Amino acid sequence: MTFIFKKVLPTLFALGFLYLMHNPLTFGSVALPAIGKLFNPFTGFWANGEGLLGQMETKLDFPEIGTNTEMYLDERMVPHIFAQSASDAYFVQGYIHAKMRLWQMDISTRAASGRLSEVLGAKTLEIDKFNRRNGLTFAAENAINSWKKDKESFQYLESYTAGVNAYIATLTPKDIPLEFKLLGYEPELWTPLKSALMAKSMCNTLCREEHDVANTNLLNFLGKADFDLLYPEKNPKQSPVIPAGSQIISNPVPIKSIDTKPSVENLLSYKNPFKPDPFAGSNNWAVGPMKTHNKKAILCNDPHLNLTLPSIWFENQITVPKEGINVYGISLPGVPAVIIGFNENIAWGITNGEQDFVDLYRMKWTDDKKVAYMLDGTIQPVKWRIEQIKVKGQDDVIDSVKYTHWGPIVFEDINHPAQDLAMRWIAHDGIDNTSELKAFSLLNKAKNYADYASALQFYTVPMQNFVFAAKNGDIALQTQGLLPLKQDQQGRFVQDGSLSANGWQGFIPKSQNPQVYNPSRGFVASANQNSTDDKYPYYYNGYFDDYRGRYLVRSLTRLQDVTVDSMKKLQNDTHSLLAEETVDIFQKTLSKTSLTAVQKQWLDKLSAWDKNFDAQKVEPIFCEWWYNNFYASVWDELNSLVNDYDVLLPEDWVTLALVEKDPSNKYFDIKSTPDRESAPQLIVRALDKAIFSMDSLTKLNPTIDWANFKKSNIPHLARIPAFSTNFLNNGGVTEALNSVKKANGPSWRMIVEMGDKPKGYGVYPGGQSGNPGSIHYDDMVSTWEQGKYNELFFAVNASEAKQKSSQTYIFSHK
Amino acid sequence: MSPDSKRFSLYFTLVIVVSFIISYFSNYYFLSWIFCGLAGYMLNQGNLKGYLLGFGTHTLLWSAWAGFQNFQNKGLLATKIGELFGGVSHPQLVALVGLIGGVGAGLFGLAGAAWRSK
Numbered sequence: 008m009t010f011i012f013k014k015v016l017p018t019l020f021a022l023g024f025l026y027l028m029h030n031p032l033t034f035g036s037v038a039l040p041a042i043g044k045l046f047n048p049f050t051g052f053w054a055n056g057e058g059l060l061g062q063m064e065t066k067l068d069f070p071e072i073g074t075n076t077e078m079y080l081d082e083r084m085v086p087h088i089f090a091q092s093a094s095d096a097y098f099v100q101g102y103i104h105a106k107m108r109l110w111q112m113d114i115s116t117r118a119a120s121g122r123l124s125e126v127l128g129a130k131t132l133e134i135d136k137f138n139r140r141n142g143l144t145f146a147a148e149n150a151i152n153s154w155k156k157d158k159e160s161f162q163y164l165e166s167y168t169a170g171v172n173a174y175i176a177t178l179t180p181k182d183i184p185l186e187f188k189l190l191g192y193e194p195e196l197w198t199p200l201k202s203a204l205m206a207k208s209m210c211n212t213l214c215r216e217e218h219d220v221a222n223t224n225l226l227n228f229l230g231k232a233d234f235d236l237l238y239p240e241k242n243p244k245q246s247p248v249i250p251a252g253s254q255i256i257s258n259p260v261p262i263k264s265i266d267t268k269p270s271v272e273n274l275l276s277y278k279n280p281f282k283p284d285p286f287a288g289s290n291n292w293a294v295g296p297m298k299t300h301n302k303k304a305i306l307c308n309d310p311h312l313n314l315t316l317p318s319i320w321f322e323n324q325i326t327v328p329k330e331g332i333n334v335y336g337i338s339l340p341g342v343p344a345v346i347i348g349f350n351e352n353i354a355w356g357i358t359n360g361e362q363d364f365v366d367l368y369r370m371k372w373t374d375d376k377k378v379a380y381m382l383d384g385t386i387q388p389v390k391w392r393i394e395q396i397k398v399k400g401q402d403d404v405i406d407s408v409k410y411t412h413w414g415p416i417v418f419e420d421i422n423h424p425a426q427d428l429a430m431r432w433i434a435h436d437g438i439d440n441t442s443e444l445k446a447f448s449l450l451n452k453a454k455n456y457a458d459y460a461s462a463l464q465f466y467t468v469p470m471q472n473f474v475f476a477a478k479n480g481d482i483a484l485q486t487q488g489l490l491p492l493k494q495d496q497q498g499r500f501v502q503d504g505s506l507s508a509n510g511w512q513g514f515i516p517k518s519q520n521p522q523v524y525n526p527s528r529g530f531v532a533s534a535n536q537n538s539t540d541d542k543y544p545y546y547y548n549g550y551f552d553d554y555r556g557r558y559l560v561r562s563l564t565r566l567q568d569v570t571v572d573s574m575k576k577l578q579n580d581t582h583s584l585l586a587e588e589t590v591d592i593f594q595k596t597l598s599k600t601s602l603t604a605v606q607k608q609w610l611d612k613l614s615a616w617d618k619n620f621d622a623q624k625v626e627p628i629f630c631e632w633w634y635n636n637f638y639a640s641v642w643d644e645l646n647s648l649v650n651d652y653d654v655l656l657p658e659d660w661v662t663l664a665l666v667e668k669d670p671s672n673k674y675f676d677i678k679s680t681p682d683r684e685s686a687p688q689l690i691v692r693a694l695d696k697a698i699f700s701m702d703s704l705t706k707l708n709p710t711i712d713w714a715n716f717k718k719s720n721i722p723h724l725a726r727i728p729a730f731s732t733n734f735l736n737n738g739g740v741t742e743a744l745n746s747v748k749k750a751n752g753p754s755w756r757m758i759v760e761m762g763d764k765p766k767g768y769g770v771y772p773g774g775q776s777g778n779p780g781s782i783h784y785d786d787m788v789s790t791w792e793q794g795k796y797n798e799l800f801f802a803v804n805a806s807e808a809k810q811k812s813s814q815t816y817i818f819s820h821k
Numbered sequence: 822m823s824p825d826s827k828r829f830s831l832y833f834t835l836v837i838v839v840s841f842i843i844s845y846f847s848n849y850y851f852l853s854w855i856f857c858g859l860a861g862y863m864l865n866q867g868n869l870k871g872y873l874l875g876f877g878t879h880t881l882l883w884s885a886w887a888g889f890q891n892f893q894n895k896g897l898l899a900t901k902i903g904e905l906f907g908g909v910s911h912p913q914l915v916a917l918v919g920l921i922g923g924v925g926a927g928l929f930g931l932a933g934a935a936w937r938s939k
Contacts (some may be wrong), residue, residue, distance in 0.1 A: 748829030780898030
């Protein structure tokens with residue numbers, strides 16, 4: 008007994024303490040990572056704290072490298088890669104992506120493929136189940152099969168993959184990125200499939216939106232006349248991406264006529280649990296030499312995406328003189344090549360096309376087992392895709408997905424089996440002779456308009472507005488990708504899935520996709536607005552923005568003698584056309600209404616305001632309240648549906664047009680009151696509410712302004728506040744070109760002036776390093792926040808890059 | 822200085838040097854704790870000295886090494902990690918880490934000494 012007490016017990020104590028330190032602990036709802044692993048100064052988080060990096064030269068040998076490849080990291084940690092072959096260059100790009108952003112690459116592909124629970128536990132199980140139904144892995148597998156057919160570009164992807172894995176192979180426990188240590192798991196090897204998952208994850212952000220269920224519900228609830236009144240497809244005031252009359256298509260492909268009416272007459276119970284961000288949008292434009300001060304074309308692009316740390320983008324320069332590549336721009340960690348950027352001859356940028364690429368079909372099951380369905384009078388079995396979800400700390404969950412003629416079954420309702428829905432989504436297609444990899448690798452070395460146009464022939468999804476400017480002064484814009492051929496109204500509503508004729512009728516020939524080249528107005532511009540005017544011979548529906556596009560075209564039409572500085576100003580413009588039109592229409596509507604002194608005072612204040620949503624102003628708060636209160640009171644009839652069904656309220660421009668044209672329309676009546684209200688009454692009530700709210704707010708917080716009201720921030724990808732930028736002191740609003748929302752906005756601002764040597768300016772809200780322990784983790788945030796830019800260092804050759812860089816990497820063949 | 826104290830001081834120095842080498846090159850932070858078990862056994866000066874050998878060396882070693890890296894990093898990362906764990910400041914975190922290393926190594930030192938004690 009004494010022996011146990013004196014000898015064994017102290018050892019057990021020591022081992023017990025080690026066990027506690029070496030394993031994650033849970034106290035009630037608080038989960039702690041393994042303290043010893045995380046906190047020890049040798050392999051724990053301390054090792055991730057980067058010190059000041061002096062001049063450094065690192066020599067690395069890998070069997071995959073053909074000939075010596077140099078990489079110089081400049082003061083912002085932007086790599087400038089100089090290689091003898093494209094394969095070597097992409098190997099090094101893979102290596103540096105992994106070195107800077109490995110955890111981001113890992114977690115993004117885990118999310119897309121429904122593998123979060125494997126490392127985060129049961130709390131992410133529902134997200135995983137949803138993502139498995141979405142079929143992004145299925146989509147990525149199909150993409151890989153079609154990418155493989157172009158051997159050259161696929162080989163680039165393989166070199167890139169080898170580069171990522173070469174970096175992973177060098178990792179020791181102390182170098183593993185911080186988030187892996189915090190979450191208690193280890194990096195796994197990269198594969199080409201993961202790169203495809205990154206691409207498909209982008210599709211999920213940009214072209215997964217569907218309004219089929221909402222439109223069907225609204226049509227059934229409102230009736231056709233009211234639905235058409237409240238949900239028109241095109242805003243007559245809009246300035247389309249392709250200026251009216253600039254594209255003539257003489258031989259459109261004929262379309263078969265089908266029944267486009269919704270296939271159900273009742274309300275559908277499906278509510279899509281994870282809606283893509285409705286604010287994903289972007290601006291791009293190019294101004295031709297006749298409108299610029301220096302008589303050189305200028306190209307601008309700011310893609311709006313969810314703002315995160317680490318940032319979605321990574322800056323780099325890739326130079327392979329032997330293969331005609333010398334390109335600077337942003338890349339997507341996880342994917343080779345440059346996605347938005349410029350070379351010595353051209354510059355290009357992208358915004359989302361916003362067309363509808365998701366259609367839902369109602370299944371006609373043969374019986375309650377729901378394993379076979381009717382199609383054109385024949386019985387078709389479903390194909391199962393086994394989805395086994397590993398869950399940390401518990402047994403695997405099997406949630407297999409049924410695939411049909413249309414695609415996966417995304418919704419099943421035990422109570423309403425006749426409402427089960429299959430999804431047809433373009434992202435699932437693997438299409439021969441197309442490859443986004445090839446499209447971008449060709450675009451990276453394009454020399455002129457013809458090269459740009461032929462590179463885009465290989466591009467499929469998600470459809471984008473590719474803006475273009477060249478050294479010779481050419482400007483162009485093509486809405487490129489595959490756009491389904493549809494009959495008028497097809498795909499707006501949930502369709503009958505038992506008839507294959509209800510499917511897409513092919514794709515619009517790429518040569519007939521919306522496009523414009525050197526238009527007479529001297530500029531091209533897109534801001535997610537409708538692509539074409541009514542003369543375009545094909546029907547498409549979508550989720551187009553109504554204010555930024557009009558404002559952009561208006562501004563560019565007015566601007567002359569354009570300079571880089573005036574373009575910086577335009578990208579940072581916080582003017583809201585919605586606010587401008589709201590205040591104007593509201594004031595006109597109230598012209599005959601008698602107002603109190605306080606009401607008049609606010610109206611005068613709003614009239615005097617420039618409608619810029621600047622950080623230090625209060626008018627934006629008031630205007631938002633006034634409009635939002637009004638909007639909510641108008642659509643009280645539909646608000647009752649919102650909780651139970653998937654519906655969408657009418658768009659802002661529709662609401663304002665109704666005020667202008669028909670101020671006593673029945674929808675201005677508030678159902679819960681005995682009186683019959685009209686627009687002016689609702690506007691006054693909304694004004695009073697806004698005045699009351701504003702008074703209460705300024706009493707609580709006398710120094711409140713727009714920036715402090717909207718509280719924009721940049722969250723860390725795993726929502727860890729200590730790794731986030733929790734407050735941005737800047738202006739902006741959804742409808743402004745400078746579209747900074749709560750945690751969404753310009754994820755990269757770029758301006759390139761073409762010429763003998765292109766001059767690039769750019770900034771993104773983050774930093775090159777994904778490591779929260781690095782000063783380069785968020786060192787560009789404040790530059791971006793203030794609307795400033797970095798001059799992009801486009802090195803002519805390796806020795807120039809070497810001069811301006813502190814860190815040199817030499818990759819040699821082993 | 823008594824021979825015992827001399828021996829303790831010698832062990833103390835040796836343990837610091839060896840522990841640093843083991844920890845720096847091995848990828849396993851707890852190997853030096855186990856080494857303290859061996860050192861406690863070999864020291865043969867009773868449980869308390871065994872404990873103090875592990876505790877003293879490792880509190881010093883862990884806080885110094887954490888402190889050095891924290892200094893190089895200007896407290897950037899430790900501040901963020903401290904915030905994550907309820908608002909601990911970076912110097913406090915350095916001290917806390919020293920304590921964790923000290924207690925771990927101390928318990929092993931004691932365990933080692935206990936096998937030798939009568």
